[in-house]
Amino acid sequence: MSGATIRVLIVDDSVVIRRLIKEILDADSRIEVVGVAHNGQVAITKVEELKPDAVTMDIEMPVMNGVDAVRALRKTHPRLPIVMFSTLTERGASATMDALAAGASDYVTKPANVGSVMESRQNIKDQLIPKLIALTGARKLVGTRTALPPAQPPAGVSRAAGTPRRTQPFGLLAIGSSTGGPDALATVLSALPGDLPVPVVITQHMPPVFTKMLAQRLDSISRLNIVEAEEGDVVERGKVLIAPGGLHMEMKSKGTGVFVHLSDAPPENFCRPAVDVMFRSVAAVYRNRVLGLVLTGMGRDGAAGAGVIRSAGGEVFAQDEASSVVWGMPGATVLAGQADRVLPIEQIAPTVAAALIQSQGASTRQAAGPVTGGVRA
Known part of the structure; x- marks a missing residue:
């Protein structure tokens, strides 16, 4: 400047x-x-x-x-x-x-x-x-950024080098993004495999109509089925659900399934939909089986929710500063010590896919979390 x-x-x-x-x-x-x-x-x-x-x-x-x-x-x-x-x-x-x-x-x-x-x-x-x-x-x-030290986990949560060792398979990928998010989402979702073993839920800060268009654009470049979420949608493997503009998106369990609930509750972090709302809900339903991802965006939305995910035993990845259009949301998550990994955008899809797929071999995978759409391998 x-x-x-x-x-x-x-x-x-x-x-x-x-x-x-x-x-x-x-x-x-x-x-x-x-x-x-x-x-x-x-x-x-x-x-x-x-x-x-x-x-x-x-x-x-x-x-x-x-x-x-x-x-x-x-x-x-x-x-x-x-x-x-x-x-x-x-x-x-x-x-x-x-x-x-x-x-x-x-x-x-x-x-x-x-x-x-x-x-x-x-x-x-x-x-x-x-x-x-x-x-x-x-x-x-740009040009003055230095490498970030590894994000520190909260007290009581240890992290080994490489893919974290898990005792439960991941059951869900939850993504939050804002400014620069559409392009970042396109980069990540176009590179994920079509046989991803878990469902994906996304909150991108956008108004009504825009989120529907975003879902259509992303669906055209991805091997996954990407749609704007509707009330009562089943959260299932191979499906990507994007929160509709103007409504919070939460996950609710019923029986052995998980379903979408949309809400016009007050905005959080000046946003509706808000990432924190979605993150809290997935942590409540999937507990330690959530992999959260915070991509580029203004503000702090997602940082508190990332803490809830990790407190439940899940993990959170964040986009790095150099590849973010605005390092507000991922930066707040990293600086709060709530990111297990901080990755450039081009490394996110392969790292996320590897973590999700490798976790399916966890020895005690039959224990916690709901079974949704054949998520348990």
């Missing part, structure tokens, strides 16, 4: 929206708007001229749209934070997924055509400013 302020380029074909975003950002002393552009082609030129620390990018624009602009910018500026502006519609969600796949860092949802201008301003401010600060802070650390 250059200087004491975050230098931002605003890209949008609407004069009204450009002015609105500029007024919001200008009111924050940590941010300086260094320029505006009315389409993607102009934005590419202005990035070279102005060298901003971050870019806000509309999706639908004439001459060159936001998705194509992101693709072009990623060829020359692979780590420049780019935050997309998207509508809360199916079309907007689909375009946002395209932008994230092209390399966009994150997105902000435009308010619907309801409410006051003041509410719209506050909505954008609450979403955009924290993301710009987190993303540019992460970029500033």
